[in-house]
Amino acid sequence: MGFIHLYCGDGKGKTTAAVGLAVRVAGCGGQAVAARFLKNDASGEVEALRRLAGVTVFPCERTFGFTWQMSREERAGAASWSRELFRGAFEEASRLADARTADAPVLLVLDELCAAVNAGLLDLEEVLRALDGRPEVLEVVITGRDPAAEIRERADYVTEMRKARHPFDRGVKARRGIEY
Numbered sequence: 001m002g003f004i005h006l007y008c009g010d011g012k013g014k015t016t017a018a019v020g021l022a023v024r025v026a027g028c029g030g031q032a033v034a035a036r037f038l039k040n041d042a043s044g045e046v047e048a049l050r051r052l053a054g055v056t057v058f059p060c061e062r063t064f065g066f067t068w069q070m071s072r073e074e075r076a077g078a079a080s081w082s083r084e085l086f087r088g089a090f091e092e093a094s095r096l097a098d099a100r101t102a103d104a105p106v107l108l109v110l111d112e113l114c115a116a117v118n119a120g121l122l123d124l125e126e127v128l129r130a131l132d133g134r135p136e137v138l139e140v141v142i143t144g145r146d147p148a149a150e151i152r153e154r155a156d157y158v159t160e161m162r163k164a165r166h167p168f169d170r171g172v173k174a175r176r177g178i179e180y
Contacts (some may be wrong), residue, residue, distance in 0.1 A: 011161030115146025
């Protein structure tokens with residue numbers, strides 16, 4: 001049986017936890033599919049995941065910038081790209097789950113899905129239909145701030161990362177290899 005994991009909150013570590021689970025799945029002979037929304041391929045985990053047997057990382061070939069700075073045309077392009085990414089990743093993970101043998105786990109990581117839904121780039125109803133109709137053995141990880149109540153209700157695991165302190169609050173910029 002596959003479960004839904006939700007890593008949410010305003011604290012650091014949501015993506016790191018999701019990547020860690022993908023590494024664990026690969027290390028146990030399973031397969032993982034990772035899709036990242038509103039990010040690019042500059043994050044350090046991308047190259048590491050691509051080197052692992054059993055992990056498929058969907059590329060982030062387009063960068064649209066911050067959602068609050070997007071023009072109407074940029075937002076439409078980002079929404080179209082996000083829908084294609086979501087559908088492609090879900091389809092690939094479902095295919096792997098349907099072909100699964102023995103106890104090898106299959107994991108789908110949907111990093112920053114909550115942000116894509118909250119920004120209106122993904123339709124919540126489409127996401128919920130996909131979650132509800134997924135293969136029974138497919139494990140799904142969703143990350144991001146402020147998850148929709150419907151996603152939270154469907155999650156079997158809910159882990160909230162809470163920021164107590166962060167160097168960003170003192171003006172320290174994100175550091176490669178630590179924050180991305």
